[in-house]
Amino acid sequence: xxxxxxxxxxxxxxxxxxxxxxxxxxxxxxxxxxxxxxxxxxxxxxxxxxxxxxxxxxxxxxxxxxxxxxxxxxxxxxxxxxxxxxxxxxxxxxxxxxxxxxxxxxxxxxxxxxxxxxxxxxxxxxxxxxxxxxxxxxxxxxxxxxxxxxxxxxxxxxxxxxxxxxxxxxxxxxxxxxxxxxxxxxxxxxxxxxxxxxxxxxxxxxxxxxxxxxxxxxxxxxxxxxxxxxxxxxxxxxxxxxxxxxxxxxxxxxxxxxxxxxxxxxxxxxxxxxxxxxxxxxxxxxxxxxxxxxxxxxxxxxxxxxxxxxxxxxxxxxxxxxxxxxxxxxxxxxxx
Amino acid sequence: xxxxxxxxxxxxxxxxxxxxxxxxxxxxxxxxxxxxxxxxxxxxxxxxxxxxxxxxxxxxxxxxxxxxxxxxxxxxxxxxxxxxxxxxxxxxxxxxxxxxxxxxxxxxxxxxxxxxxxxxxxxxxxxxxxxxxxxxxxxxxxxxxxxxxxxxxxxxxxxxxxxxxxxxxxxxxxxxxxxxxxxxxxxxxxxxxxxxxxxxxxxxxxxxxxxxxxxxxxxxxxxxxxxxxxxxxxxxxxxxxxxxxxxxxxxxxxxxxxxxx
Numbered sequence: 001x002x003x004x005x006x007x008x009x010x011x012x013x014x015x016x017x018x019x020x021x022x023x024x025x026x027x028x029x030x031x032x033x034x035x036x037x038x039x040x041x042x043x044x045x046x047x048x049x050x051x052x053x054x055x056x057x058x059x060x061x062x063x064x065x066x067x068x069x070x071x072x073x074x075x076x077x078x079x080x081x082x083x084x085x086x087x088x089x090x091x092x093x094x095x096x097x098x099x100x101x102x103x104x105x106x107x108x109x110x111x112x113x114x115x116x117x118x119x120x121x122x123x124x125x126x127x128x129x130x131x132x133x134x135x136x137x138x139x140x141x142x143x144x145x146x147x148x149x150x151x152x153x154x155x156x157x158x159x160x161x162x163x164x165x166x167x168x169x170x171x172x173x174x175x176x177x178x179x180x181x182x183x184x185x186x187x188x189x190x191x192x193x194x195x196x197x198x199x200x201x202x203x204x205x206x207x208x209x210x211x212x213x214x215x216x217x218x219x220x221x222x223x224x225x226x227x228x229x230x231x232x233x234x235x236x237x238x239x240x241x242x243x244x245x246x247x248x249x250x251x252x253x254x255x256x257x258x259x260x261x262x263x264x265x266x267x268x269x270x271x272x273x274x275x276x277x278x279x280x281x282x283x284x285x286x287x288x289x290x291x292x293x294x295x296x297x298x299x300x301x302x303x304x305x306x307x308x309x310x311x312x313x314x315x316x317x318x319x320x321x322x323x324x325x326x327x328x329x330x331x332x333x334x335x336x
Numbered sequence: 337x338x339x340x341x342x343x344x345x346x347x348x349x350x351x352x353x354x355x356x357x358x359x360x361x362x363x364x365x366x367x368x369x370x371x372x373x374x375x376x377x378x379x380x381x382x383x384x385x386x387x388x389x390x391x392x393x394x395x396x397x398x399x400x401x402x403x404x405x406x407x408x409x410x411x412x413x414x415x416x417x418x419x420x421x422x423x424x425x426x427x428x429x430x431x432x433x434x435x436x437x438x439x440x441x442x443x444x445x446x447x448x449x450x451x452x453x454x455x456x457x458x459x460x461x462x463x464x465x466x467x468x469x470x471x472x473x474x475x476x477x478x479x480x481x482x483x484x485x486x487x488x489x490x491x492x493x494x495x496x497x498x499x500x501x502x503x504x505x506x507x508x509x510x511x512x513x514x515x516x517x518x519x520x521x522x523x524x525x526x527x528x529x530x531x532x533x534x535x536x537x538x539x540x541x542x543x544x545x546x547x548x549x550x551x552x553x554x555x556x557x558x559x560x561x562x563x564x565x566x567x568x569x570x571x572x573x574x575x576x577x578x579x580x581x582x583x584x585x586x587x588x589x590x591x592x593x594x595x596x597x
Contacts, residue, residue: 202458203447206436210444213433220431222416222445280435333489 024332031325035272035289038318039296046300053303060182064174064250066295067184068093070288071243072262073269074195075236077287080270081199082232083212083279084132084139088146089240089266092124093259095150096244101163101254110170117241124150125237129230147263155256163254174249184246191239196284208232212279268319269294276326293318344407346371346509346541347392347423352401354387361387362398362565369510369541374532376552377545379562380585385545386514388562392543393425393512394418406509424507428514430499434488438480439469441487442502472505476534493524497531504535511535513544517551529555549578563587 046053072089079086096117103113124146131142176183199205207228210218219225240259247258273290275282298311345368354362362384369375377385390396392403394412403410405421412418415425432441439462447460448468455461470483478497480490487495496516503511516532517525525548532555536542546552552559552573559571561584569584582588 201460201462203449203460204458206440206447206460209436210433210440213435214431216429217431217433218444220415220427221433222419280433 024329027325027329027332031274031322031329034322034325035274035286035293039289039293042293042296042300046296046303050300050303053300056180058299058303060177062295062299063185064182065299066291067182067188068243068247068250069262069265069269069294070188070291071191071239071246072266073273073287073291074191074284075239076263076266077270077273077275077282077284078195078199078208078232078235079139080267080275080277081208081212081279081282082229083215083277084229084232085143085267085277086128086233086236087140087143087263088124088128088150089236089243090259090262090264091147091150091154092121092237092240093243093247093262094256095124095154095157096121096241097248097258098154098158098163098244098254098256100245100248101165102157104167104170105163105165105254110167113170114245117245118238121237121239121241121244122234123237124241125234126230128237129233132233133226133229151260158254158256160256162256165253170249171252174246184250187242187246191242192284192288195235195239199284204228204231209280212281265294268315271319272322274326343370345369345404346406347543348404349388349392350402350404352388352391352398352403354384354391354396354398360565362391365401365562365565365567367392367560367567369543371509371541372536372539373557374536374542374544374555376556376559377543377562378547378549378552378559378581378585382564383562383585384565385562387565389425389512389514389543389545392418392510393423395425419506422506422508423510423512424503426496426499426503426511426513426516428518430495432487432495432499432502435486437484437486438473438490438498439465439483441498442469442472442505444502446506473501476501476504476531478531491524493520493527496520496524496528500528500531500535504538504540507540510541510543513542515546516544517546517548525551549581552581553578561585 052058072093076086076089099120100113100117103116104110108116128139128142128146131137132139135142173183178186199208204227207218207223208231210221210223211225211228215225218228243262244259248254251258269290270282270287271277271290272293273282273286273288275287294311294315297314298308301311301314302308348368350366352362352365352367353360365384365388367377367388377388379385387396391398394415394417397411397413403412405423408421410417410421418425433444436444443460443465448464449455450459450461466483473480473483476497478494478501480494480498487498490498496519500511500513500516503513513532516528520528529551532542532544536557544556556573559573559576559581560567561569561571561581563585568587571581571584
């Protein structure tokens with residue numbers, strides 16, 4: 001007997017399979033082209049219809065605005081790939097931002113402020129990861145609790161008010177450009193490239209997908225699940241704190257309400273970019289496109305004098321449409 | 337080959353006992369498997385089959401008894417210890433990551449890192465993994481259309497084959513399989529049984545549990561029968577019948593001559 005494990009296709013009827021195969025190929029292609037396609041179409045439409053869409057000023061503004069949410073979304077992508085969720089990133093951004101303002105208003109040097117704020121983000125991320133893994137708690141609950149704790153702490157630290165400081169060098173960084181590209185966008189690019197390489201090409205990055213695919217299988221295969229979860233929540237925490245530094249630099253003061261609701265924008269961007277809340281799917285490049293789509297859509301509709309809420313509604317509808325398309329593709333793939 | 341006396345056992349367990357509270361799971365059980373033989377462990381529910389293979393694979397620590405791997409006395413404190421001496425286990429749920437591709441699954445947890453600077457940064461060597469995975473699958477006659485396919489696109493038999501292939505990639509001396517054909521249809525079962533024979537031909541000891549007596553008699557070189565936590569016999573499938581196996585399993589008849597051991 002010569003076995004060929006591959007030829008089990010003969011067990012299924014060939015005719016219906018080929019029709020399903022074609023539909024599957026169509027949906028896969030649509031999803032692959034979909035996000036980039038919508039971005040290109042929107043870009044062309046707004047270039048023609050929206051006055052000032054292509055002005056250097058507007059493009060720079062867009063690049064600055066998407067940097068902060070983009071950085072949060074990168075961290076969120078890591079967490080979502082492990083089938084987790086991090087709801088604390090918006091609050092952590094606010095917390096980091098207030099810490100930075102307080103530190104600078106007390107005349108601490110910029111370098112120390114940065115180190116201190118990033119360390120706080122790392123600590124919160126590690127705490128999230130440890131509670132999830134070693135406390136065996138659902139990520140949703142742990143990070144929802146952390147969302148409340150950090151926002152409350154931020155309000156108390158800021159006394160419910162803006163925290164002013166006078167450090168022009170720190171503030172100027174956010175408004176300056178390098179090679180005509182805003183510094184904030186360079187930071188987003190750098191974070192995206194480093195994180196993307198880590199995720200795709202290192203063992204620890206690969207283990208994020210393994211854990212998201214099947215925790216028990218990963219554990220039995222010798223993957224250190226605890227270390228993997230600590231790593232992804234730590235990355236999310238550090239990036240949220242970085243976002244806090246940037247938003248405080250951009251606004252020139254510490255705002256205790258900064259970042260409210262950003263966790264949802266970050267999750268939305270990751271999901272639009274192809275990340276699955278069930279785990280094991282998602283890329284940094286996809287998330288970047290997700291952030292870019294929301295930014296272009298919001299900006300273009302704004303220039304066309306639409307109510308800003310229209311962009312929010314469209315974003316919500318797109319998320320549902322994308323996830324529906326992805327699920328449909330999955331069902332076709334399972335049937336094929 | 338059945339129980340070549342001159343050969344050293346790949347794995348040998350002596351007088352193994354295990355209790356869970358008042359329940360005796362195993363009592364004074366001897367077990368051995370030689371390189372290049374397929375040993376089936378059969379028994380009724382609760383006979384102690386699962387406990388025995390969990391002890392052999394390091395997942396359960398026995399209360400008493402001793403183990404030797406290739407003549408060296410060993411005691412395991414976890415599955416990693418067993419893996420380190422070349423014993424791999426294919427679990428019933430296969431323990432594959434469905435969303436990762438075939439090469440990633442074969443190497444999961446043991447990815448080779450790249451040489452030099454990038455290796456120090458934990459970069460894995462994906463081209464080496466892909467090449468080795470392809471060569472390894474070819475070696476065992478496992479055909480897949482693409483090594484980059486994710487495991488969730490494979491059939492049940494293919495998944496079982498990938499899980500077995502992974503165990504053989506790392507299990508240099510013993511491969512333990514828990515009900516390898518339980519979830520499979522007729523055609524896919526025969527593919528997996530054939531794969532087990534090919535593993536045997538590499539000089540690896542294959543140990544498997546099965547409730548499917550035709551599969552056991554078709555594949556095994558030796559059958560070890562457990563009942564109520566004791567080893568009640570060892571059968572040679574060439575000279576004994578399924579009725580004899582059932583009698584030993586259920587204790588219906590005591591006059592069946594245990595052969596082989």
